[in-house]
Structures are given as structure tokens and as C-alpha cells.
Amino acid sequence: MLRRTRPYVLEHARALTAAACLLVLVVLLGLTGPLLLGQLVDLAATAGGAPLAPRALSIPVAPDARGVLALAGLFVAAVVLGFLLEATLGLLMGRVGVAIVLRLKADLFAKILGLDPGFFREYPVGRLLARVESDTEALKNLFTATALQALRAVLTFVGIFATMLVFDWRVTLVTAPVLLLLVLATVGFVRLVRRLYTETRRALAAITAHVAEVVQGIAVIQHHDYGPAVAARLEALDERRYRLDARASLLNQGWWGFFAFAETALVAAVIGVGAAQVVAGALTLGTLVVFIEYVRQAFMPVALLSEFVSQVQQGLVSAERVLGILALEPEVARAPDARPVGRLAQGVRLEGVSFAYEAGRPVLHDVSFEVPRGKRVALVGPSGGGKSTLVGLLLRFHDPAAGRITVDGEDLRALDRDAWRRRCGLVLQEVTLFPGTVRENLTVFDEEADPAALARALALTGAQALVDRLPGGLDAALTERGQNLSHGERQLLSLARALVHDPDLLVLDEATSAVDPRTEARIARAVERLLEGRTALVVAHRLATVRRCDEIVVVEGGRVVERGTHEALWARGGAYRRLARLQFTELEGADAGGSGRRPALEGAGVAT
Numbered sequence: 001m002l003r004r005t006r007p008y009v010l011e012h013a014r015a016l017t018a019a020a021c022l023l024v025l026v027v028l029l030g031l032t033g034p035l036l037l038g039q040l041v042d043l044a045a046t047a048g049g050a051p052l053a054p055r056a057l058s059i060p061v062a063p064d065a066r067g068v069l070a071l072a073g074l075f076v077a078a079v080v081l082g083f084l085l086e087a088t089l090g091l092l093m094g095r096v097g098v099a100i101v102l103r104l105k106a107d108l109f110a111k112i113l114g115l116d117p118g119f120f121r122e123y124p125v126g127r128l129l130a131r132v133e134s135d136t137e138a139l140k141n142l143f144t145a146t147a148l149q150a151l152r153a154v155l156t157f158v159g160i161f162a163t164m165l166v167f168d169w170r171v172t173l174v175t176a177p178v179l180l181l182l183v184l185a186t187v188g189f190v191r192l193v194r195r196l197y198t199e200t201r202r203a204l205a206a207i208t209a210h211v212a213e214v215v216q217g218i219a220v221i222q223h224h225d226y227g228p229a230v231a232a233r234l235e236a237l238d239e240r241r242y243r244l245d246a247r248a249s250l251l252n253q254g255w256w257g258f259f260a261f262a263e264t265a266l267v268a269a270v271i272g273v274g275a276a277q278v279v280a281g282a283l284t285l286g287t288l289v290v291f292i293e294y295v296r297q298a299f300m301p302v303a304l305l306s307e308f309v310s311q312v313q314q315g316l317v318s319a320e321r322v323l324g325i326l327a328l329e330p331e332v333a334r335a336p337d338a339r340p341v342g343r344l345a346q347g348v349r350l351e352g353v354s355f356a357y358e359a360g361r362p363v364l365h366d367v368s369f370e371v372p373r374g375k376r377v378a379l380v381g382p383s384g385g386g387k388s389t390l391v392g393l394l395l396r397f398h399d400p401a402a403g404r405i406t407v408d409g410e411d412l413r414a415l416d417r418d419a420w421r422r423r424c425g426l427v428l429q430e431v432t433l434f435p436g437t438v439r440e441n442l443t444v445f446d447e448e449a450d451p452a453a454l455a456r457a458l459a460l461t462g463a464q465a466l467v468d469r470l471p472g473g474l475d476a477a478l479t480e481r482g483q484n485l486s487h488g489e490r491q492l493l494s495l496a497r498a499l500v501h502d503p504d505l506l507v508l509d510e511a512t513s514a515v516d517p518r519t520e521a522r523i524a525r526a527v528e529r530l531l532e533g534r535t536a537l538v539v540a541h542r543l544a545t546v547r548r549c550d551e552i553v554v555v556e557g558g559r560v561v562e563r564g565t566h567e568a569l570w571a572r573g574g575a576y577r578r579l580a581r582l583q584f585t586e587l588e589g590a591d592a593g594g595s596g597r598r599p600a601l602e603g604a605g606v607a608t
Helices: 002-010 013-047 065-113 117-122 125-167 169-216 218-223 227-280 285-307 309-326 387-394 417-422 438-442 451-461 464-469 487-500 517-531 566-572 575-591 601-607
Strands: 347-358 361-372 376-380 402-407 424-427 505-509 535-539 551-556 559-564
Touching: 002 013, 002 065, 002 309, 013 065, 013 125, 013 285, 065 125, 065 309, 125 169, 125 285, 125 309, 169 218, 169 227, 169 285, 169 309, 218 227, 227 285, 347 387, 347 535, 361 376, 361 387, 361 402, 361 535, 361 551, 361 559, 376 387, 387 505, 387 535, 417 424, 424 487, 438 451, 438 487, 451 464, 451 487, 451 517, 464 487, 487 517, 505 517, 551 566, 551 575, 559 566, 559 575, 566 575
Parallel strands: 376 535, 376 551, 424 505, 505 535
Antiparallel strands: 347 361, 347 402, 551 559
16 A cells, blocks of 8 residues: 555655654654653652662753753643644645645546446446545545554654653563563464454445435335335445444443553553662662553553554555556546547448457357448347447447457557547537536537537537527526436436537437427427438437438348348348337327227338
8 A cells, every 4th residue: 555655645745754753753752751850759758858770862951940940841841842733743744634635636637537348347426526535535544644643652662762761671671561462462363353354334335325326316216115125225235334333342442441441551660670679779769760660551552552443554555446446547548659640531330249248258259330421321130239329439439359440541559549539529429418508508618619619519419409598598596417407308418418529420329218298399400400411320229210321231130231221121020120010009109098009010111
């Protein structure tokens, strides 16, 4: 994790160097307090007539009231200065941590935007929200408070042990075995709870994902009265997280109880050994006080390390998740030597294309057809036949496993991926609109979009009348996913958006489905104007939308089974005609209230 986050950390090398210096000062001031306190006790003992044995690391002061006041002033100054430096250190590390995580979050989001569609099938919305928000926040804590306190604990522990050795190695030997056992016990505790905290983090991510998915599908859940089952599922997830949290809490409480007992026992041992040396005159009372304070302070770093185990483990798990996504590479990467894409001159050709999402399960087999410049080609066939996969390959969301796709005779893989996508206009069945104005959605937030091109797109698709009706026109605000518009209105805006940047190739994927017949006719007229004189690939289940295409390609089981015009395919009586018969039979059955009356298929075929 340190190796892979090094670029983020090195950006703040100066601030981190300053923080390291402040941390050393804070630790030294913390070690100074017991020394001053011990010397004060020795001065008090001297004033009472008790003999003063030599002691190490003392400050030369007069053994009188003035010396006592001087040491007391130094003690107060050390405490106040330590507090101020610690506050400054916290602010500095807080700024560094936030800056690191902001860049990490930006890089993570940019990486997600560039990954293949298959990634989003594996990572639903809830999991991605957890990665971008909660996991990066856990990393921020790891970079700031947790890292700072852990390093401080280590430095304090080492400093205390070294100072105790300077004072009296014999008393130090009494404490050393116990402190060593505590360190070993802490290591064992970390290993014990690491898996537990990993499971707790996963349980929390599962709850977040479940809630996000429920909110997205709330209409279906309410319609089918699925609420109790959804609530029961959430209760089960909460119960699992509760059990994991309860186990972690019990371990932590037991750990703190063990520490309290060990601290009391060790302080008692130090008093027992040190008191005998004080009576014998080999050790001053102040030195014994120093040892007692240091023993108590030595427990705190080890205790804090164990307390920070939860945060450290959460940070490590979050780091694995975030860095795991950052390490992913898109299946279709940008070629460093990619050639620029010019205006389409000849057309697009698929030559023997095969493809599989999973090894051993091909979804396309040796598919070949052409979309000549200025022509319309339709893809039809049953669901699951491979039409959407062909669209994904054409837009280069994937690369063929075999065969190739050429643009004006050049392999698509040799061309600039992003430039090619910008030359394609895409209209999907499920329209995506973003919170913002109509203008921003039509230009996809491109501030340099040509206003004249925007006006032409609205006029050509007939969407200008819709924009004129909206309060504010192009500056009218759209809600999330355009929910303040009807489906047909959203589809009209989607058609206009596809034209704003004057694409060379239009790809329409079920652009007239999921609407009522009147709206479908309105959109069909807009599509007809949209396609006039343009190169287009039209994907449709409704065969009425492909009648005017120059060629129809029938895809079944990942293979091209027929090609030709509507009239030729109907006359052939093959797969296309079977699709038409099935579709019109279903439509007639619905119109007849399920009476089973069959339409005049030949007439329907001619008039489609």
C-alpha cells in the first residue's frame, strides 16, 4: 500500500517533513515532563533534609524555592508548548490527508469513468458509492489521525525505554519483560482481529449496496408490495454486522481490561523494587517517580496501537479496494500510436467478427456485414441474439476476439478510440439525462458547442416545440434522469443530442420502444428526419421501424442468418418472416383482448 500510494504522499514531502519535526518535538516534550517532575520531588526531599543521590538528565538549579519555581515554570511551559505543537501538527496532517484523499478520489472517479461496461456489471451502484466515498474517507483517517498517532506511539515507547535505561538499568530490567510481552500480545491481537474487521467492512458495504439498489427500484418494490422482503433482507444484513461489531467490541473491551491489570501490576513491581533502592540511598525518590510516570506512559503507546487496530484494518481493507480499482486497466485501452479519425468516406465493415464475454461462451460467431456511407442498415432478431454486443463492438467498448471491424478500410483498433466515439451519435432505448439545463444535456456539458448546430438539431428532430414549451427554454432545469419530462420528451431530446456534434455514424438502439403508439409515431417521424442522408445502424425489435432501411441484417444465436431488404426477406419466408409473424400475432392478440384472432400476415408484411 505504501509503495502504491507513494506518488500521492510525495506531493506533500515538505509538509510531511515539517510534520515529522513537529512530532519529534511533541514526543520530546512529553518525555520532559516526568523528568522535571522527578527533579521537583528531589528538590523537595532535599529541602526536608533528606540526602540527594546523583541522578541523570537533571537541570542545574539552586536547591531552594527559586529553583523549585524555575522547574515548575519549565514544567508548565513544556505542557503548554506541547499542546500548541500537537494542535499545529494535527492541523497540518489534516490538510495533508484531505489533499491526498481528494486527489485519490479524483483519480478513482476518473479511472471508473474509463473502465469497460463489464466492470459496471460486476460493481453495482452501491459498491461503487462505497469505494468512492466511505473507502476513501477511511483512507483519509489512515493517512492522518491513525498514521500520526501510531508513529507517535512508537516514538514515545522507544524514547521512554531509552530514558529508563539511562536512569537505572536494573529497574528497567523489571519492566522490560512485561513491556515486551505486551508488544507481542499486541501483534497477536492485530492478527486475531484483522479478519474480523475485514468481514465487518464487507458487511457495511453490503448494507450500503442494498440500500442504494432498493432506492433505485422503489417503484417496483412498492408496486409488488416487496417492502417486507426488502426490509427483512436489510434486517439480516444489519444483524450480521451487529454480530461482527459485537465480537469486535468484546475483544476491545477484553484487551483494555488486560491492559489495566498489566499496568497496575507493573507499577506495583516498580514501586516494590524502587522503594528498596530509595531506602538504601541508591535511588532518589524523584527518580522513582520518574520511573512510575514512564511506566504508566509506556502502556499508553501500546494501548493506542491496539486501539488503532480497527482504524488501521479498515484503512488497509479500503486501500486494497481503492487501489485494486486503480490498478484495473480497460479492456479497450487507448493506443499511444493511434491514428486520428477523419470524416467517414466509405463506411464501416465487420469482417468475420467473433466475441465472448466469458471464455468458452461465445456470443458472436463469424459475423460479417457492412454499413456503407449514407446508407441505413438495421439489426433485428430475438433478444439475446447479439445485437447489443455488436453495437458495443462498433463503438469499441470491446474488441473482437476474432475478425476485425474497419472504418474506411482501417482497423478500428488502430484508430483513436475517443475520437471515433465522438464521430458516432448514439440513441439508446433507456434515455440518460443529467441534472442541469436542457442546453447542458443537449451539448453534454460542452461549453464550446456551436449554437447554430444546436438549433439545427432541435429543428430537425422536431424537439424545438418541446423546448419552447418549457419554462426557460434551453435554460429550463431538468431533474435527475429527466424525471420532470415524459419518456417521449426525453427521447426527443436524446435524438437532438445525437445530432448536435454532426456525427458521421448514427446508432439507434430501440429508439422508439417503450412508448405509446402516438408518441412512437411522433418519434418515428423525428427519426426519419434524423436519418435523412445519414449513415446509420438501427437496432430494433419492432420491425415497423426498419422497413425503410437499405438493408436488414437478421441476427440469431450470435450469427447472421439473413440479409436483404424488407420485401426480399419477407418474400423469402425465413427467419425475418417468422419474427414478423410472431410479432404481429402478439399485437393482434393484444388488440383482440387475447381472442387469438390472427391478422392477415401478408398484408401486414407489405404495410409494415
